[in-house]
Amino acid sequence: MSQPAIRARELGDLLRSRRERLQPADVGLPAGARRRTRGLRREEVAQLAAISPTYYTYLEQGRQVRPSRQVLDALASALRLDAAERSHVHELVHGAPPTGTPAVAESASPALVSLVDRLEPAPAYVTGRRWDVLASNRAARLLWTDWPSRPPEARNMLWWMFTDPAAREVMVDWADEAAALLGRFRAAVARHPGDAGLGELLDRLHAASPEVRRWWPRHRVAPLGSGTKRLRHPVLGEVELHHLVLQVADEPDHKLVTFSAGDRDQARIAGLL
Template identity: 70%
Template sequence: MTDAVDPARLRELGDFLRSRRNRLRPADVGLPSGARRRTPGLRREEVATLAAISPTYLAFLEQGRDVRPSRQVLDALAGALRLGTAERAHLHELVHRAAPPVVASGGETLPPAVAALVDRLDPCPAYVTGRRWDVLAANRAARALWTDWLLLAPDARNMLWWMFTDPAARTVFVEWEQEASAQLARYRSAAARHPGDRGFAELTARLKAASPEVRAWWPRHDIAPLSSGTKRLRHPLLGELEMRHVVLLTADDVEQKLVAFLAADADQARIAELIAAE
């Protein structure tokens, strides 16, 4: 946080906490209803007990005082107030001007509508990657120009793993070194948002063990944002293709990235013929 805190944000924080406390009933948090409740919602003392903080500290927060709670305190309050994901992020943004780091676990599920959209984009190549760049969906055009991820082992269906360990990737990308280093920088930026995700640590270790380039580039600490742009691909039948691409984030999970490509009209026609002949 900065030294100067906007008083309006402090007031907003206090109002937000009070509104969420007032909407809860004792039964919502496993407390007896009791009697003589003069106001709706939970008492301040009850929320403070659930969050393991003092009632006075909670009162200061609700009054908009500049007491600067830590992220751990905010997470405790989010749990006590039964906040949803968006509400928890809003709470952190009011205090720290940034959402909390995401800690994800388990596999990723792609909404069926997104998978259907990817297929409908043929013959424009398109694919969706998850938080660690696992390939969650790819249409026929993408599989024809990159690789057929559906034929790979599940733990190999990852854009970074393919980029750094499959010799074919160095043929597919005309500018492989530029593309690979940028991909690694984007991955590192994502890893910083998921400090508790063991999957990132495991994938990073696998990449370092398998790729001398990853071992050489990782200590540089390069980071890069997601971005649209142009890629140059090489195909054994179509030759070199220059393709513009856009990166779209899904609303249901902003770590899922839909990447769609568009070539020149003549090249798009040849891609269509290629996949039609399969």
């Protein structure tokens, strides 16, 4: 068997194995009637990747077709491939991994969204690689902002912090919090130098925020970590919250941030909910 044929067969085996490990709920599809196929159906993967079912079938069958990098990125997103798997499929087809990470939309898993909701009345939210808010419970939305009601491009912690005037009212120590957040963002940019989404967000922040333009040249880098935040609410007044940052094992760039308050403040937050 020729080398291209071996690579095509390996790609097909990889796609099939990753399709079979996913369930409809994992990718936001209804389960439907009783299923005979293990995992997702081929046509469901094709639908998620916006390619024809026939073309996807050819790929799984190991036929020597050469999908573009855009198609491979779409398949990687549809099949929830991690960074190493994504690079591997590019190497199988094109002989080298992509030079950067595309600005694909991220999403929190249904299990993680459910956990965030179950943590109420303790505030909790999940952010992705670019600090997009991927999930939040009612307590977090009560204290910060109603993330789902914001335009998709504005559901981002950095964008909210630096461009929404309400953030300066909510965050008692706004300057310190904003500078630390920008420092954590700089560390992420350094870890993912080819990430188009990080670069695009940085450009938008520079255009919109004088603080970003002034602080970015200082090269401050801040680590992820636990600590204390002071928030201001129109009904509750000032609330002090202790937060813990947890990284998701399946998606290390996804961060679950949970908050706890003293008994009195926690009871008051629960009362507002």
